[in-house]
Amino acid sequence: MIEDHFAALCTALERNGYFASELRRWGRDLAGLFNSGGRLLACGNGGSAAEAQHLTGELVGRFRNERQPLSAIALHADTSAGTAIVNDYGETEMFARQVRAHGRTGDVLILLSTSGTSPNVVAAAKAAQEIGVTTWAMTGPAPNPLAALCDDALAVDAPTTATVQEMHLAMVHALCSALDEALGIPT
Numbered sequence: 001m002i003e004d005h006f007a008a009l010c011t012a013l014e015r016n017g018y019f020a021s022e023l024r025r026w027g028r029d030l031a032g033l034f035n036s037g038g039r040l041l042a043c044g045n046g047g048s049a050a051e052a053q054h055l056t057g058e059l060v061g062r063f064r065n066e067r068q069p070l071s072a073i074a075l076h077a078d079t080s081a082g083t084a085i086v087n088d089y090g091e092t093e094m095f096a097r098q099v100r101a102h103g104r105t106g107d108v109l110i111l112l113s114t115s116g117t118s119p120n121v122v123a124a125a126k127a128a129q130e131i132g133v134t135t136w137a138m139t140g141p142a143p144n145p146l147a148a149l150c151d152d153a154l155a156v157d158a159p160t161t162a163t164v165q166e167m168h169l170a171m172v173h174a175l176c177s178a179l180d181e182a183l184g185i186p187t
Contacts, residue, residue: 116144
């Protein structure tokens with residue numbers, strides 16, 4: 001039922017405390033990153049890919065108000081590179097190889113995974129850490145391999161993929177708001 005769906009989302013919001021302090025910290029850290037010329041990379045599969053691309057779209061475009069475009073790349077969005085990598089190196093390397101190509105020490109990689117077990121997302125986190133890129137994850141319930149591996153993780157305690165993804169979208173918007181606040185952009 002529709003009411004059950006919304007009730008599950010409300011419960012997840014209450015249970016997870018909105019991750020407000022963590023997202024404010026991420027926003028401040030990203031403001032410092034962008035002010036120093038760094039970039040954000042993001043990846044995920046399926047609905048998580050859509051959330052990763054939503055995040056990068058908000059950063060390169062604008063969230064609410066005018067500001068400078070920020071360097072953010074959704075790794076799955078380069079279909080030619082992605083399909084070539086999968087063809088030549090296998091699906092586990094899809095994001096890891098792009099991280100090695102685009103990531104620089106001090107950059108941030110945000111990894112989205114409702115399960116926290118996607119092999120290509122976990123491989124991207126490992127590749128990022130090997131080259132000095134900070135890793136942040138948005139996942140489903142912990143414990144999971146991705147949350148355990150990353151420098152920081154926000155693990156959504158919710159029973160369904162749909163609710164986890166909806167929480168991730170709310171978290172993406174909250175992160176954008178926190179970033180704009182840290183950059184001094186009116187929200």
